[in-house]
Amino acid sequence: MKEKKEKSMLESIIINGEDNILNLSIKKALEENIKNNCIITANLENKNEIKSIDRCIFMIDCTDISFSELNNKLQYLEIHKVKIVIIINYTNQNMVLHNMNRKIIRGCFSKVPEPYYLLKGIHTIISGGTWFPREILEKYLEKQRVSNKDWPEYNIDQKLTRREIEILKLVKTGASNTRIADELCLSQHTIKTHMHNLFRKLNVSNRVQAANSISFT
Numbered sequence: 128m129k130e131k132k133e134k135s136m137l138e139s140i141i142i143n144g145e146d147n148i149l150n151l152s153i154k155k156a157l158e159e160n161i162k163n164n165c166i167i168t169a170n171l172e173n174k175n176e177i178k179s180i181d182r183c184i185f186m187i188d189c190t191d192i193s194f195s196e197l198n199n200k201l202q203y204l205e206i207h208k209v210k211i212v213i214i215i216n217y218t219n220q221n222m223v224l225h226n227m228n229r230k231i232i233r234g235c236f237s238k239v240p241e242p243y244y245l246l247k248g249i250h251t252i253i254s255g256g257t258w259f260p261r262e263i264l265e266k267y268l269e270k271q272r273v274s275n276k277d278w279p280e281y282n283i284d285q286k287l288t289r290r291e292i293e294i295l296k297l298v299k300t301g302a303s304n305t306r307i308a309d310e311l312c313l314s315q316h317t318i319k320t321h322m323h324n325l326f327r328k329l330n331v332s333n334r335v336q337a338a339n340s341i342s343f344t
Contacts, residue, residue, distance in 0.1 A: 137253065138179040139164040142215075143171055143200065144188025149216065153186070156242050161249060171203055181208045184253070189217040197222055198312035205231060211252060220263060225312045227259075227267050234258030286328060294321050299338040 140157055142150050146167050154165045166176050177183060187200055197214075204212055214223055214235040223235045233252045236245055237260070248258035259267075287295070290311075297307045304318045311318075326332060329340045 137163055137184060138182035139166055139177070140184045140186065140249075141165075141171075141177060142167045142186045142188060143169065144186075144190065144216070145169055149190075150188060153215070153245065156245060157249065160246050161253070171200060180204075181210070183209065184211045184213065185209055186213045186215050188215055189219075189222050194222065194225070194309040194312045195314065197226070198314070201226060201229060201231070201312075205229070213249075213252065213258075220266065221310070222312075223259070223263055224267055224270060225310070227263075235260070235263065287325070291321055291325050291328070294318065295325060295337060295341065298322075298325075298334055 140161065140163055142154060142165065144150050144167065146169075150167050154167055157163070157165045168176055171177070171185075185204055187197065189197060192200075201212065209231055211233045212229075212231045213233060214226070216238055217223060217235065218238060223232075226232050234248055234257055236248060236258075251258050293311060294307055297310060302310070304315050304322070307313075308315045308318050322334075322337075325337055329337055331337045331340055
């Protein structure tokens with residue numbers, strides 16, 4: 128009953144990417160088996176094709192896009208109250224891992240998913256579930272365990288947020304703002320704001336001093 132209700136509310140499945148052989152094969156499989164309109168478009172703001180954006184499922188093709196580009200797409204969809212986003216055609220698992228805390232991310236499929244695997248996953252997602260490979264879930268769980276181990280001590284002593292700790296750890300590796308933005312799927316402006324707050328909280332004036340201010344074990 129729940130799956131039928133969600134299907135009835137579903138306007139279209141949008142594949143956000145290029146009109147290539149891979150995406151065309153995904154479109155064909157979905158139209159033949161899910162029985163919903165499926166559109167391929169590289170432009171999320173294509174209002175001529177995308178109707179009732181909040182009632183669409185979006186499949187974001189991560190072929191040749193950066194972390195920051197993916198983040199911008201997700202932010203746009205979140206603003207427009209999209210409920211279901213699926214990451215497809217990714218080769219870098221971090222594109223999924225860095226975004227799994229986002230409520231709209233309901234599943235992912237790596238390069239060239241088998242038709243059976245793809246359709247089973249889509250049916251699961253439409254019926255209210257999620258679809259992530261076991262390897263992704265194991266890495267995400269390990270990431271959360273490591274993160275939770277680090278947060279309490281440094282949050283209390285230094286009054287740093289979780290995001291600031293993530294950034295500080297990357298600063299200690301010598302990462303530039305551009306690289307940090309890509310790693311965390313944030314804009315460079317957001318990173319600069321976090322860096323300013325880090326300098327103020329740690330009472331330092333540059334990246335070297337910030338990097339040397341705390342030793343992570």
